[in-house]
Amino acid sequence: MHKRLLFAFSSILLLVLAVSCGGGGDKTTELPPGAAPAVGGPAAPNATATVSGKIAFEGTPPPNEKVQMSSDPYCNMHAKDYPTLETVKVSDGGLENVIIYINNPPNATYPTPTSAVEINQENCHYTPHVFTMQTSQPLKIKNSDATLHNIHAFAEKNPQYNVGQPLKDMVNETKFPNEEMPLPVRCDVHKWMGAFIGVFHHPYHTVSKGGGSYELKLPAGKYEVVAWHEKYGKQTQMVDVMDNGKADLNFTFKADSKPTD
Amino acid sequence: MSSVYEEGENVGLHRFALFTACCTVFLIFVGGLVTSTESGLSVPDWPTTYGWNMFTFPLSKWVGGIFYEHGHRLVASFVGFLTVILAIWTWLKEKRRWVRWLSASALAAVILQGVLGGLTVLFLLPAPISTLHACLAQTFFCLTISLALFTSPGWKRGLPVIKREAESIPLQTLCAMTTGAIYLQLILGALMRHTNAGLAIPDFPLAFGRIIPPFTSDKVVIHFAHRLGAVIVAAMIVWTFSRIARFYSDYRLLYRPAMTMLVLVCIQLTLGALTVWTAKAVTPTTAHVATGALVLGTSLLLTLRAYGMVVVKVPANFRGAL
Numbered sequence: 001m002h003k004r005l006l007f008a009f010s011s012i013l014l015l016v017l018a019v020s021c022g023g024g025g026d027k028t029t030e031l032p033p034g035a036a037p038a039v040g041g042p043a044a045p046n047a048t049a050t051v052s053g054k055i056a057f058e059g060t061p062p063p064n065e066k067v068q069m070s071s072d073p074y075c076n077m078h079a080k081d082y083p084t085l086e087t088v089k090v091s092d093g094g095l096e097n098v099i100i101y102i103n104n105p106p107n108a109t110y111p112t113p114t115s116a117v118e119i120n121q122e123n124c125h126y127t128p129h130v131f132t133m134q135t136s137q138p139l140k141i142k143n144s145d146a147t148l149h150n151i152h153a154f155a156e157k158n159p160q161y162n163v164g165q166p167l168k169d170m171v172n173e174t175k176f177p178n179e180e181m182p183l184p185v186r187c188d189v190h191k192w193m194g195a196f197i198g199v200f201h202h203p204y205h206t207v208s209k210g211g212g213s214y215e216l217k218l219p220a221g222k223y224e225v226v227a228w229h230e231k232y233g234k235q236t237q238m239v240d241v242m243d244n245g246k247a248d249l250n251f252t253f254k255a256d257s258k259p260t261d
Numbered sequence: 262m263s264s265v266y267e268e269g270e271n272v273g274l275h276r277f278a279l280f281t282a283c284c285t286v287f288l289i290f291v292g293g294l295v296t297s298t299e300s301g302l303s304v305p306d307w308p309t310t311y312g313w314n315m316f317t318f319p320l321s322k323w324v325g326g327i328f329y330e331h332g333h334r335l336v337a338s339f340v341g342f343l344t345v346i347l348a349i350w351t352w353l354k355e356k357r358r359w360v361r362w363l364s365a366s367a368l369a370a371v372i373l374q375g376v377l378g379g380l381t382v383l384f385l386l387p388a389p390i391s392t393l394h395a396c397l398a399q400t401f402f403c404l405t406i407s408l409a410l411f412t413s414p415g416w417k418r419g420l421p422v423i424k425r426e427a428e429s430i431p432l433q434t435l436c437a438m439t440t441g442a443i444y445l446q447l448i449l450g451a452l453m454r455h456t457n458a459g460l461a462i463p464d465f466p467l468a469f470g471r472i473i474p475p476f477t478s479d480k481v482v483i484h485f486a487h488r489l490g491a492v493i494v495a496a497m498i499v500w501t502f503s504r505i506a507r508f509y510s511d512y513r514l515l516y517r518p519a520m521t522m523l524v525l526v527c528i529q530l531t532l533g534a535l536t537v538w539t540a541k542a543v544t545p546t547t548a549h550v551a552t553g554a555l556v557l558g559t560s561l562l563l564t565l566r567a568y569g570m571v572v573v574k575v576p577a578n579f580r581g582a583l
Contacts, residue, residue, distance in 0.1 A: 072324035148322055150305045152385075160385045162302050166311035166322070188303035189325035 045219035049241035055212035059255025074147040075124035094212020097130040101205035132198040282405035293550030300326030367404040395451035436564035446490040
């Protein structure tokens with residue numbers, strides 16, 4: 001009797017353990033660490049032309065999601081400073097935090113800046129919320145808060161990155177070897193903390209500031225200019241600029257427009 | 262069946278095994294909370310916690326997602342500690358060798374589970390490891406339930422003898438099939454959670470307004486397979502319950518878990534629907550994980566008892582004489 005029971009029980013367990021081996025997951029294509037996009041060619045041309053304009057916003061800005069910071073007493077002290085997310089930030093009719101970049105930079109070898117870009121965790125909030133940098137440019141991550149943060153980059157084309165910063169004034173540094181746009185960043189401790197990085201192998205990118213204004217320095221040529229927003233997605237326009245020339249290029253995002261890829 | 266122990270011997274071991282099983286359900290619930298609140302990476306290091314020893318991490322720093330992730334690690338450590346005691350106790354006091362080995366396999370499972378938990382953090386939640394972690398949690402729960410059952414005085418005294426005419430699918434087989442189906446369904450559920458496919462089909466009971474959704478991505482396939490699995494599991498449970506209610510209702514050891522399983526699966530289906538309708542709100546989503554474990558545990562208990570009750574097969578024309 002016991003042998004029968006043991007046999008029956010063992011069979012169930014074996015079945016259970018055998019099927020335990022299943023699994024699966026998203027298929028993501030990761031370039032090997034350190035592999036930068038091929039950018040061989042002549043030295044980078046001088047960027048003497050200026051493309052500037054405004055990222056206009058039409059309609060009533062949708063209310064941003066409210067932030068609940070009570071899960072961390074330290075953050076809660078600063079809750080009044082950041083009552084909502086900053087997904088849609090409009091000032092003077094212009095949309096801020098839009099990444100503007102070109103899709104077809106001249107084929108050239110672009111030097112990597114040695115100066116670091118900085119993201120700061122201050123009052124349980126990322127500053128800046130959206131920024132751009134070049135591949136392999138140092139990114140300095142600072143924790144100015146007297147609480148713990150982890151900075152987690154949800155990379156698909158770069159190695160994933162997740163580092164804890166339990167102490168105030170801790171600084172870590174990292175680099176992203178591959179182009180990635182956008183590269184979302186989040187704090188898993190404080191769910192409301194999010195940022196977006198645009199990582200490019202060239203220097204022709206910027207982020208819209210107050211009033212939705214922006215300025216891009218470009219070499220002479222004809223370019224496809226992209227404006228990307230975390231909620232509304234991408235818009236594209238062509239621009240043709242001469243050496244030392246200036247061009248106005250405005251984009252308009254509408255409050256009720258559907259997000260695009 | 263002859264008694265292995267004197268009556269009352271080692272009741273403490275049975276109670277301890279039962280306590281371990283109860284703590285495991287709680288651990289599964291807490292583990293579900295970690296996923297539901299997306300806190301799995303809020304503590305980026307392992308086995309340390311932000312550089313602290315896990316057991317000396319200050320309470321004041323249990324903020325935000327850390328509360329769930331670190332809490333899960335501590336509850337898991339506690340269950341691991343209980344399992345060590347259970348294995349040692351069983352090994353020292355238990356006379357049945359196969360029960361001793363069962364406790365040793367529970368210990369091995371809990372150690373492996375801890376390592377998988379660490380790996381899933383260090384490798385930033387890769388779906389295969391996270392899914393395996395979730396599946397092994399259910400397997401470990403099954404082991405603790407089995408140990409609690411096999412060390413129980415009722416089991417050791419011998420379960421009642423059942424006299425039944427031959428069935429095309431014996432009750433034991435039916436119960437085992439149901440348990441297997443539930444386990445497969447839990448694997449699908451784990452796969453769905455860890456591939457973030459929980460809202461791949463955003464409506465319920467229809468799927469994109471249709472009975473069969475367009476299979477536009479792997480996530481939709483996984484999600485729909487889990488829904489299909491729910492229908493199969495529910496049908497298996499109703500079948501099992503009907504068989505027991507019709508022919509074995511006098512045997513409380515079978516009828517009670519069968520009824521419990523039926524009630525639990527109703528709750529589970531409701532929680533599954535709520536998970537979709539509330540866009541994966543934390544409470545119904547986590548309760549769905551824990552209730553799934555309870556359905557599996559109840560079905561396993563029923564299966565083991567069905568195998569443990571000696572069935573005497575008699576010809577159909579003798580039935581009236583029984």
